[in-house]
Amino acid sequence: MISRREFLSLAAAFSATAVLPAGSFAANKAKVVVIGGGVGGATFAKYLRRKAPDVDVTIIEQNPIYIRPYGSSEVLTGHVNMSDLEVNYDVLRNQYGIKVAIDRAIGLDADRKIIKTASGTDYAYDRLVVSPGIELNYERVEGYSKELAETKAPSGWIPGSQTSLLRDQIKTMRQGGTMLIVAPPNPYRCPPGPYERGALIAEWMQKHNPTGKVIITDPKDKFTAGNNFLLGWNRLYGYNIPMEFMDDMPDDVVEHSTPGMIDWIPGKDGGTPLTFDAANMSVKTEGGNIKADVINIVPPMKAGKIAQQFGLTNEQGWCPVNRVTFESQKIANVHVLGDASIADAMPKSGFAANTQAKVAAYAIAHLLAGDTPEQSPAFENTCYALAGSDYGFFVSAVYELRDGKISKKEAPGLQDLKATEAQRRLSAVYQQAWMKSFTEDCFA
Amino acid sequence: MKKVMILSALLLSSSAFADERAEIMANNCAGCHGTDGIVENSALISIAGLKADVFIQTMQDFRNNERASTIMRNVALALSDDEIAAMAKYFEALPTGEEK
Numbered sequence: 001m002i003s004r005r006e007f008l009s010l011a012a013a014f015s016a017t018a019v020l021p022a023g024s025f026a027a028n029k030a031k032v033v034v035i036g037g038g039v040g041g042a043t044f045a046k047y048l049r050r051k052a053p054d055v056d057v058t059i060i061e062q063n064p065i066y067i068r069p070y071g072s073s074e075v076l077t078g079h080v081n082m083s084d085l086e087v088n089y090d091v092l093r094n095q096y097g098i099k100v101a102i103d104r105a106i107g108l109d110a111d112r113k114i115i116k117t118a119s120g121t122d123y124a125y126d127r128l129v130v131s132p133g134i135e136l137n138y139e140r141v142e143g144y145s146k147e148l149a150e151t152k153a154p155s156g157w158i159p160g161s162q163t164s165l166l167r168d169q170i171k172t173m174r175q176g177g178t179m180l181i182v183a184p185p186n187p188y189r190c191p192p193g194p195y196e197r198g199a200l201i202a203e204w205m206q207k208h209n210p211t212g213k214v215i216i217t218d219p220k221d222k223f224t225a226g227n228n229f230l231l232g233w234n235r236l237y238g239y240n241i242p243m244e245f246m247d248d249m250p251d252d253v254v255e256h257s258t259p260g261m262i263d264w265i266p267g268k269d270g271g272t273p274l275t276f277d278a279a280n281m282s283v284k285t286e287g288g289n290i291k292a293d294v295i296n297i298v299p300p301m302k303a304g305k306i307a308q309q310f311g312l313t314n315e316q317g318w319c320p321v322n323r324v325t326f327e328s329q330k331i332a333n334v335h336v337l338g339d340a341s342i343a344d345a346m347p348k349s350g351f352a353a354n355t356q357a358k359v360a361a362y363a364i365a366h367l368l369a370g371d372t373p374e375q376s377p378a379f380e381n382t383c384y385a386l387a388g389s390d391y392g393f394f395v396s397a398v399y400e401l402r403d404g405k406i407s408k409k410e411a412p413g414l415q416d417l418k419a420t421e422a423q424r425r426l427s428a429v430y431q432q433a434w435m436k437s438f439t440e441d442c443f444a
Numbered sequence: 445m446k447k448v449m450i451l452s453a454l455l456l457s458s459s460a461f462a463d464e465r466a467e468i469m470a471n472n473c474a475g476c477h478g479t480d481g482i483v484e485n486s487a488l489i490s491i492a493g494l495k496a497d498v499f500i501q502t503m504q505d506f507r508n509n510e511r512a513s514t515i516m517r518n519v520a521l522a523l524s525d526d527e528i529a530a531m532a533k534y535f536e537a538l539p540t541g542e543e544k
């Protein structure tokens with residue numbers, strides 16, 4: 001028997017108008033197509049199939065194996081290998097009956113509700129979900145480019161060959177060398193990420209390159225869980241906390257007499273990066289020139305390219321959506337999840353993408369059934385972060401809709417600066433446990 | 445203790461809460477506590493099948509710092525009593541790992 005997909009591609013081959021509208025096929029199954037089998041797309045597909053088993057769900061994902069970004073900085077210190085980041089689609093396919101097409105979405109016909117892919121296949125949908133993650137805008141740092149990121153100064157913010165290149169550069173750096181991390185402007189994927197990366201590398205250097213140094217140069221004056229990081233750096237890497245961050249610090253903060261292994265230059269002190277000089281391996285900032293042996297640039301970012309191509313983005317490059325259904329405010333019947341979407345108070349994190357995906361799955365199940373979704377959904381974010389392998393803390397919040405916007409519910413959102421050593425250790429243990437439990441909730 | 449009893453009483457009257465909202469809120473726990481509240485071979489614990497009064501008491505203890513935690517104090521403080529009660533009811537009804 002010919003499958004619907006084969007039929008569609010055959011039909012497309014004969015005539016551009018031969019594709020049947022989604023609802024009209026024999027079984028009359030509703031069709032949902034998902035672009036991107038990352039955190040948002042995979043979670044969405046799984047939870048939609050659980051909620052509405054008779055909906056036909058197809059994920060279009062360009063890579064046969066997903067390389068998870070969360071936890072990928074741990075590759076840089078050898079704590080995990082690249083292969084530990086790999087996630088396959090077997091359970092989604094075999095247990096949940098989700099079709100996973102390894103293909104790249106390239107075109108949208110929103111009127112006829114059809115997605116076109118690189119292989120020449122057309123996919124008809126009743127509802128389209130787009131969760132393409134981010135696009136890195138390398139060129140927004142003058143002198144930087146994708147090519148230089150792949151060969152000379154990796155970003156590693158979408159994990160892959162840049163991640164292993166960066167790992168090798170750190171490993172072979174001369175003793176006493178400097179690693180420079182260029183932090184991005186808001187908003188960006190994983191707000192604590194650049195600072196956690198710097199801390200993990202400083203910890204690695206304590207063992208393998210004790211005279212080495214990590215510098216983080218930053219266009220921002222503060223960052224997520226900043227006080228927790230600064231305190232951890234003070235305790236672990238001899239960092240001196242600037243006066244303006246000393247307010248709620250515990251008593252054991254010490255003033256170190258020698259410079260520590262880690263330094264952070266905020267925007268107000270000239271940290272804003274201006275140009276990258278590949279030949280001299282240096283970054284010119286507003287405050288001056290920083291020369292380094294290894295340079296890791298996390299460039300400004302936007303919603304994944306396909307969201308931009310489809311016309312789902314605003315002037316800033318992110319996708320405005322309805323906060324109940326995640327339906328695009330630009331194109332009807334198209335929904336945007338995860339990093340690419342504008343979710344107000346929620347950060348661009350995996351945890352956020354995962355809880356948005358579940359809310360959207362339930363909402364779309366209702367829409368396909370012709371009724372009304374729950375109008376007051378709830379979301380959550382929890383990001384455990386590390387200042388060292390045994391030194392953890394977290395950002396966490398529950399969110400609800402207020403005046404049509406996703407807002408944080410009133411509660412403390414960070415680990416107390418006075419947390420005990422046991423609590424910090426436990427946060428580090430949970431950080432590791434979460435990598436597995438979370439991957440299972442998304443992909444298995 | 446008194447608070448717990450008030451919360452338990454809410455269990456009976458939580459029908460004002462659409463079941464689906466409880467389910468949506470419970471889904472937010474799954475990233476750590478597993479899909480349907482079951483997580484295996486983990487430092488994190490399964491919460492499927494937990495008795496509702498135990499769930500409520502535990503959340504109270506997190507809130508009041510009577511039980512040490514990492515994120516759970518903040519989560520418990522962010523949730524209202526009715527939300528906790530609705531989630532307690534939801535998780536109590538889920539089969540545990542052994543029952544599944």
Ligand SMILES: Cc1cc2nc3c(=O)[nH]c(=O)nc-3n(C[C@H](O)[C@H](O)[C@H](O)COP(=O)(O)OP(=O)(O)OC[C@H]3O[C@@H](n4cnc5c(N)ncnc54)[C@H](O)[C@@H]3O)c2cc1C
Nearest residue numbers: 036038039040062069070105132133190338339349350351
């Ligand atoms: C160093 C680092 C550490 C992090 N740590 C954490 C953490 O501790 N906790 C946390 O919650 N989050 C963390 N994150 C963030 C988290 O990984 C992302 O927020 C999350 O992956 C976003 O999910 P998404 O679905 O939006 O995008 P992704 O997971 O990136 O998925 C997008 C998918 O779409 C595919 N795709 C794109 N375009 C197309 C196309 N045209 N056709 C087909 N497929 C396409 C891509 O191949 C990809 O598989 C971290 C990120 C980094 C970089």
